[in-house]
Amino acid sequence: MTEQQQQVAVITGAASGIGRGLAERAAARGYALVLADRDSAALERLAAQLRTEGAAVLAQVTDVAEPGQLEELRDAALDRFGAVDLLFNNAGVMQTGSCWEISEAQWQRALAVNLGGVINGVRAFLPLLLAQGRPAHVVNTASLAGLLNSPFMAAYNVSKQAVVALSESLHYEMAALNQPIGISVLCPGPVVSEIMTSDQGQGADSEFNRLLDDHIRQGMSPPDVAELVFEAIAEKRFWILPHKGFKPALRTRLESVLSESNPQFTPFDPQGDAHVA
Numbered sequence: 001m002t003e004q005q006q007q008v009a010v011i012t013g014a015a016s017g018i019g020r021g022l023a024e025r026a027a028a029r030g031y032a033l034v035l036a037d038r039d040s041a042a043l044e045r046l047a048a049q050l051r052t053e054g055a056a057v058l059a060q061v062t063d064v065a066e067p068g069q070l071e072e073l074r075d076a077a078l079d080r081f082g083a084v085d086l087l088f089n090n091a092g093v094m095q096t097g098s099c100w101e102i103s104e105a106q107w108q109r110a111l112a113v114n115l116g117g118v119i120n121g122v123r124a125f126l127p128l129l130l131a132q133g134r135p136a137h138v139v140n141t142a143s144l145a146g147l148l149n150s151p152f153m154a155a156y157n158v159s160k161q162a163v164v165a166l167s168e169s170l171h172y173e174m175a176a177l178n179q180p181i182g183i184s185v186l187c188p189g190p191v192v193s194e195i196m197t198s199d200q201g202q203g204a205d206s207e208f209n210r211l212l213d214d215h216i217r218q219g220m221s222p223p224d225v226a227e228l229v230f231e232a233i234a235e236k237r238f239w240i241l242p243h244k245g246f247k248p249a250l251r252t253r254l255e256s257v258l259s260e261s262n263p264q265f266t267p268f269d270p271q272g273d274a275h276v277a
């Protein structure tokens with residue numbers, strides 16, 4: 001099969017954690033890969049590894065917070081492979097702290113990368129996917145933090161709830177326009193990754209961040225999450241919820257809305273399943 005006949009997966013935030021898991025699973029499934037990350041060294045290492053294993057890989061240093069860089073990524077993908085079949089808007093950063101102490105820079109970063117990155121990906125790639133006139137699928141990485149709020153994570157919560165809202169709107173739009181483009185939103189709990197130690201992690205010395213890092217390092221493995229994502233794509237399923245233990249907390253939250261009673265933060269599950277990461 002020539003490169004131009006292979007199915008093509010575009011992954012942002014591909015160099016680490018969940019994105020890396022998605023890249024490895026996509027390669028194992030025979031996809032040609034367009035890998036994007038702002039960390040050029042880690043991106044090149046992954047690209048080299050996957051090429052050694054036989055994958056066709058285009059690796060492009062990209063900051064998803066910059067709309068023009070997503071357009072350049074789309075153009076590069078088209079030039080090299082001629083089409084895009086899967087788009088994973090996955091890049092994200094963690095910002096923690098109380099609502100009033102999160103700095104303006106932290107707020108900007110959380111919104112520019114976590115939400116802006118998905119908006120930029122959708123705005124750059126959807127016109128192409130629609131013009132191709134054939135089935136395609138978009139997976140936006142949100143979080144359980146997109147469904148449940150918790151203290152000291154407001155910037156992250158706000159950005160991730162917006163990703164869920166955007167994804168749901170996009171899903172309705174594809175249905176309204178009768179387009180063969182599936183939309184999914186990935187809302188994991190803890191998954192082993194570098195999100196708390198990457199250079200965008202703020203206040204990394206705080207006790208809260210250390211606990212969160214410990215929790216994440218005991219989480220699900222990225223390849224396991226990626227496998228669940230590919231199952232959901234095959235089923236054209238919107239919600240991808242790798243952890244199930246959060247459901248009672250979500251039910252309690254929705255009940256508080258419907259009964260107009262004050263919400264109460266549900267402490268996280270000692271098994272890790274119900275915690276929002």
Ligand SMILES: NC(=O)c1ccc[n+]([C@@H]2O[C@H](COP(=O)([O-])OP(=O)(O)OC[C@H]3O[C@@H](n4cnc5c(N)ncnc54)[C@H](O)[C@@H]3O)[C@@H](O)[C@H]2O)c1
Nearest residue numbers: 013016017018037038063064091092143190191193194195
């Ligand atoms: N790890 C978890 O427990 C968890 C849980 C729920 C959701 N998520 C989400 O999963 C996604 C992936 O995070 P992860 O946990 O694998 O973290 P990670 O830090 O291991 O990987 C994120 C990757 O994104 C890249 N990145 C960061 N900012 C970028 C930017 N502006 N442009 C391009 N690339 C950028 C980083 O360089 C890194 O390679 C994020 O959206 C995160 O919010 C993670």
